[in-house]
Amino acid sequence: MKQKKKGEKIIFETEKDVPLMPMSVGSMLFNKTGAWRNIRPEINLAECIQCGICWKFCPDVAIAIENEFPVIDYDYCKGCGICAEECPTKCIAMVEERK
Amino acid sequence: MKKVIMGNHALSWGAQLGRAQVIAAYPITPQTQVVELLSEMCASGALDAKFIKVESEHSAMAACIGASLAGARTFTATSAQGLTLMHELLHWASGGRNPVVMGNINRAMAPGWSIWTDQNDSLSQRDTGWIQFYCSSNQEVLDTVIQAFRVSEALLIPSMVILDAFALSHTYEVVDIPDQDKVDSYLPPFNPPLRLTPSDPHAFGGLTSPEHYFELRYKLQKDMEKVPALIEETGREYERMFGRYLGQVEDYRCEDADIILISSGTAGYTARVAVDELRQEGIKAGNLRIKVFRPFPFEKVRQILARAKKVAVVDRNISYGHHGIFFQEVKSALYGYDHNLPIFGFITGLGGRDVTPATFREIAHHALAEDKAAEDIIWVGVKR
Numbered sequence: 001m002k003q004k005k006k007g008e009k010i011i012f013e014t015e016k017d018v019p020l021m022p023m024s025v026g027s028m029l030f031n032k033t034g035a036w037r038n039i040r041p042e043i044n045l046a047e048c049i050q051c052g053i054c055w056k057f058c059p060d061v062a063i064a065i066e067n068e069f070p071v072i073d074y075d076y077c078k079g080c081g082i083c084a085e086e087c088p089t090k091c092i093a094m095v096e097e098r099k
Numbered sequence: 100m101k102k103v104i105m106g107n108h109a110l111s112w113g114a115q116l117g118r119a120q121v122i123a124a125y126p127i128t129p130q131t132q133v134v135e136l137l138s139e140m141c142a143s144g145a146l147d148a149k150f151i152k153v154e155s156e157h158s159a160m161a162a163c164i165g166a167s168l169a170g171a172r173t174f175t176a177t178s179a180q181g182l183t184l185m186h187e188l189l190h191w192a193s194g195g196r197n198p199v200v201m202g203n204i205n206r207a208m209a210p211g212w213s214i215w216t217d218q219n220d221s222l223s224q225r226d227t228g229w230i231q232f233y234c235s236s237n238q239e240v241l242d243t244v245i246q247a248f249r250v251s252e253a254l255l256i257p258s259m260v261i262l263d264a265f266a267l268s269h270t271y272e273v274v275d276i277p278d279q280d281k282v283d284s285y286l287p288p289f290n291p292p293l294r295l296t297p298s299d300p301h302a303f304g305g306l307t308s309p310e311h312y313f314e315l316r317y318k319l320q321k322d323m324e325k326v327p328a329l330i331e332e333t334g335r336e337y338e339r340m341f342g343r344y345l346g347q348v349e350d351y352r353c354e355d356a357d358i359i360l361i362s363s364g365t366a367g368y369t370a371r372v373a374v375d376e377l378r379q380e381g382i383k384a385g386n387l388r389i390k391v392f393r394p395f396p397f398e399k400v401r402q403i404l405a406r407a408k409k410v411a412v413v414d415r416n417i418s419y420g421h422h423g424i425f426f427q428e429v430k431s432a433l434y435g436y437d438h439n440l441p442i443f444g445f446i447t448g449l450g451g452r453d454v455t456p457a458t459f460r461e462i463a464h465h466a467l468a469e470d471k472a473a474e475d476i477i478w479v480g481v482k483r
Contacts, residue, residue, distance in 0.1 A: 015314035020255065021196045021293050022315055024302040 028076075034062075037079035039094040045069055047091035054083035054092060100276045106267035109237040109274055110176055110202040110260065111136035113244025115146045116282045117200070119174035120289075123151035123162035125181060128214050129264040130204045133176040156181035160188035160199070167197035168303055170294040172248060176202035178264070179220040180209060186224065189257075193228030193319065195304050198251035198258070198289075200244060205364065205415075206264045207450040215451020216264035218364065218416035222392070222424045228319055230258040230326055231392040235367040237272040239345075239390075242337065245277075245286055246345050249333050252289050254322045264451065266365040277341050285340055326394045347396035349388040350403050352378065356385030358463055359404065361412040361429060363389045366454045370413070373459030384463055389425060397432045404433065409441050411466040413459070415448040422446070422475045443472045447479035 010027050012018045019025065043054075054070050055063045062077040063070050072083075084092040104112065110133045114122065122141065124134040140146035149166075153159045156177050163173040177185065182203050192199050203221050207213035221231060232247060234240045240262050247258035262268055295303065307315065327347060334345035351371050353359055362370040367388030377384035387403050389396065404410060414423025421427060426444035433440060443466045448454035458479060465477060 009308075009310070011310050012314070015317050018311050018314040018318070019293065020318060022194065022304055022307050022312075023293065024305055 032075045033060075034073075034075045034077050037074075037077060038097055039079045039081065040074065040097050041072055041077065041079065041081065041083050041092045042095050043070060043072065044091040044093070047089050049089055051088060053086050053088060057082050057086045100278075101273055102276055103271050104237060104274050105132060105269055105271050106237045106240055106262050107132035107176075107202075107204070107269070108136050109240035110244060110262075111140065112274070112276055113241045113260070114174040114200075115140050116241070116277060116279060117174070117245050117248045117286055118172065118283070118288075119146065119148050119200075120171040121149045121151065121163065121166035121173045122175065123153050123159045123166070123173070124175045124177070125153055125156050125159050127156070127178045127181040129206060129268045130176050130178040130181070130202070132268075133202055133204075137174075156184045157188055160185045160192060160201075163199045163201075164188065164192050164195060164197045165295075167192070167199050167291075168195065168295045170289065170291055170296075172252070172289040173197075173199045174201070174244075175199065176204070178204040179206035182220050182224065183208065186227070189224055189227035189229060191304065192257045194315070196255035196319070198248075198255050198291075200247045200251055200258050200260065202240075202244070203259050203261045204264050204268045205261055211450075213450050214264060216266055216364075216415070217449045217451065218261075218414075218424070219449075221259060221261050222416050224259070225393060225424075228256065228323070229393065230256055230323075232258065232260050233363045233390055233392060234260060234262045234267065235349075235363075235365050235388060235390075237267065237270070237274045238343065240267070241274055241276070242341070242343055242345055245282055246330070246333055246337055248289075249286050250326060250329050252291070253329060254325055255291065256319070256322060256326065261364070263365045275341075281340055285337065323394050327391075327396060327398065330391060346399075347389075347391040348399045348403065349390060351386040351388070353385035353387055353403050354406065355383055356407060357383040358409045358411060358466055359385045359387050359407045360459055360463060361387045361389060361410060361425060362459075363392070363425060364415065366413060366415060366448065369454055369456055370459050373456040373463070376456055377460060377463055382463060382467065392425075392428070395428050395432065400429060400432045401436055404429075404437070404440065407440060409443070409466050411443045411445060411462050413445045413447060413454075413462060415446075415454065417446055417449065417476075441466075441469075441471045443469075443477060444475060445477045445479050452480055
């Protein structure tokens, strides 16, 4: 049986340490939400026309442009498939994750 | 500079002098002129603000919250159905510690459809975590908007500046419009300690676990408790600079009063006329006008009522199944302090029915004729 991964948390000891406004305090830096993914986008760069549409549409800002080509950040990509849907050359395939 | 302006325009002038930077509003009778004049001020350049047209009051408050979070001084105004449509967002503004300042024109809640005054719209927002100021003159409206920006931004708690439909919103009075330079030195620019900024990115208002939510609410209450002292301090400072004191309550001839009438809003002015008339009849009457409803000025009310022999609370509102809302607040202020002071709770003037000096005289005579109140609600002016 698989072990459930232990989640990390930021817990403040006293009210004085809690920020005045309800706001994120950086837990996403170590809570890698890409683990929620069931299917992963894989880009066939040979057919990529560098249009940047996948980068623009990614709702989680998990696609960066490096050296003019898209690079997926699998630490945060949740596998929604919007990039594959929007890609004009259909060079992004959604592939089942093996867990 | 003195000008003859309507109550609604006193709100607009307050927002202009306060240099509001973002205004998002949706028109509703009897608030419309507030927004009309602000849009003209923005169009002419007299007010350097972004005016955002929205499709509802819910969106108006949402836009103000976003702008406030980005560090802009924000203002809006609404009334009754609009205010209650905002209800969810009122919690967002206070819970998110966004010091939006909003004018609310007290208008009776539908149904039956009404555009006339009573206080149930704003009083039913009692527990949303907003500061509430109930004004009784156009001058007070203008001055209070400026003070509200100061108090709200210092403690990061939003404020409602409230005035009666028509009795004040559409009534013209002489108003002293302070010089911009002096207002600028009273009210420094808004500079929140935390804000939406690309240089320090955070998500605001997201999921907050039971580990921290409780502490956020504790901190809001602790800061709310600082409001009375800050209103006194900034009200005195306003008096030194502009000659008009802005406090939590206003007492009139209460020192030697046998009966103290408690009122709010424009009825507070009417009550003063009634007090003078009662004094001519030989009755020692006084009036305590409660201006700030949240946080409730418990200390001030206790101090002034310490000298009273009888108290009559006049409510232009009702908590169905209980009684007048100011009445219950006054009683809770005195609990444990004076068990013997007879307090009478009157309800009158719902849905814009006139409240005149004769109404207050009738109330005073009723309270003076009885040792203690026979009923929790004494209805004045109901046709029955």
